Amino acid sequence: MAAPSALLSACANWTPGSYSCEKSGSKSCNSCKLVAYCSVNCQKTYWLEHKKHCKSPMTSGDLRHIVKTIADLPGGMVQQFxxxxxxxEFQVVARNTILLLLALTSQDSTGDGETGETNTPPDIAEALIHVWYSASIPSSVLSLLQNRVKPLIEDLCGKIADKPPNAVLAKTWEFSAGQTLRLIRTAVTLAPERADYRDPWYYKEASPSMRLARQRFREDGLLLPFGHPRSTFDVPNPTLFWSSKSWAMCDKADPSGGWPTMDVKQTSSPAPEDWYGKLFLFLHKLLNKFLGRHKETRVSFDIYNVDAKELPGNLEHGIYSRIEVANISDACYLGIRNTLRVLSPLLQTPRQNPHATFITTFINAVKEVAKTDKSDNECGDMDVSLNSSHSSWLLCCHQAVKKVHTVVEKWPTRLKLQLELGEKGDKEEFLMLLGSSFIGTERHVEWRRVE
Incomplete structure (x- = not known):
């Protein structure tokens, strides 16, 4: 049985292993607004099952920057990227490689008859979402992985089988549209003993419906609209179940953790309180833009699986216009000094590109400099440090902080609406932040090279 597209708002009147209404849902449940039905009759028929959720007492490292960057490229650009x-982490590199291979092979004009695929999903963006985020996938998506991606990886594995484990290995895949992908290699979610941790997470959710949606995701691990049938998702996702001993993710991992909460919130959906349904639609639109840009622009991907400190030894210095290093600049990882010392030489000089930018992210910095006493000064002597020895050190590294950001927000998760200024929606904004995986003190810092 082919999996129905999750893009079509399915009528929520379905039961695993038996009846499933095949019509589209357009009328949301007035109580929870998590699901939609095609008619009042279907809503009444399914009520005994739905009320378990509707009246519940609970009423809870990846490709995203690459996808967003390429999707937002302006049309008509002819440069090669x-x-x-x-x-x-090898598992992260492997999943990124599989997702990119699936995306890039979709740009080739190979037909189903040549690949042996059956029950191909309506579009590749939907298949990418299932592989990226869902614990189980339809057999049609597994067919895509087996027929498009697996032969490419098997060919590589056969060629490197006899190589020593510390050897630097390289493989380049080329595709018909001119893209290349180069790979270089040198029971958890609902555990009873973690219940006391989960309950506070659920308590701080933005709404009762959000708690229900989070609970269902913890139960089945499927990124789908709340009322969408689950019966065809019967194959474990091979990119997530690489270990037979345990679930590889922490019990707090959530697919919405990497995306702007308000962008997801504002996504239109037949069921306005269906958080994961909105996230699915948001990602589908973004991935379609990402795939569309591949048809217009030549993009080459180089994927490495090395320690960040060793990366510059494999790359040409001074050729990158943008470098984003996530939060390895936090003190608990490389730290800002080591991060800039090791990786900033890869950035273009002002003569090459006056707009070249090095982006660091700090998750823990605000907490690290905050004082624990109750003195008038609430923060540590961060500015003094930056203005003295740190400034001299930055000059030695040929780096300077950009006072005006040109690529990312300085405080991407900070509350922006202010009640005293008459800005409406401040309470909703606060509840959305409280229920998210962000803490509001995440900080981006942009740097530039100086000569």
Whole structure:
């Protein structure tokens, strides 16, 4: 049985292993607004099952920057782009490679008859979402992985089987539209003992419907609209279940953690309180833009699996116009000094490109400089440090902080609406932040090279 597209708002009147209404849902439940039905009759028929959720007492490292950057490229650009990605964790690199291979092979004009695919999903963006985020996938998506991606990886594995484990290995895949992908290699969610941790998470959710949606995701691990049938998602996602001993993710991992909460909130959906349904639609639109840009622009991907400190030894210095290093600049990882010392030489000089930008992210910095006493000065001597020895050190590294950001917000998750200024929606904004995985003190800092 082919999996129905999650893009079509399915009538929520379905039961696993038996009846499933095949019509589209357009009338949301007035109580929870999590699901939509095609008619009042279907809503009444399904009420005994739905009330378990509707009246519940609970009433809870990846490709995203690459996808967003390429999707937002302006139309008509003819330059060729080179993207370099690195992660120390092999599982992260492997999943990124699989997702990119699936995306890039979709640009080729190979037909179903040549690949042996059956029950191909309506579009590749939907398949990418299932592989990226869902614990189980339809057999049609598994067919895509087996027929498009697996042969490419098997060919590589056969060629490197006899190589020593510390050897630097390289493989370049080329596709018909001119893209290349180069790979360089040198029971958890609902555990009873974690219940006391989960309950506070649920308590701080933005709404009762959000708690229900989070609970269902913890139960089945499927990124789908709340009322969408689950019966065809019967194959474990091979990119997530790489270990037979345990679930690889922490019990707080959530697919919405990497995306702007208000952008997801503002996505139109037949069920206005269906958070994961909105996230699915948001991602589908974004991935379609990402795939569309591949048809217009030549993009080369270099994927590395090395320690960040070793990365510059494999790359040409001074050729990158943008470098984003996530939060390895936090003190608990490399720290800002080591991050800039090791990786900033890869950035273009002002003579090459006056707009070249090095982007660091701090998750813990505000907490690290905050004092624990109750003195008038609430923060540590951060500015003094930056203005003295740190400034001299930055000059030695040929780096300077950009006072005006040109790529990302300085405080991307900070509350922006102010009640005293008459800005409406401040309470909703606060509840959305409280229920998210962000803390409001995440900080981006942009840097530039100086000569």
């Amino acid at each position: 080179r993207v370099t990605m690195n992660d120390l």
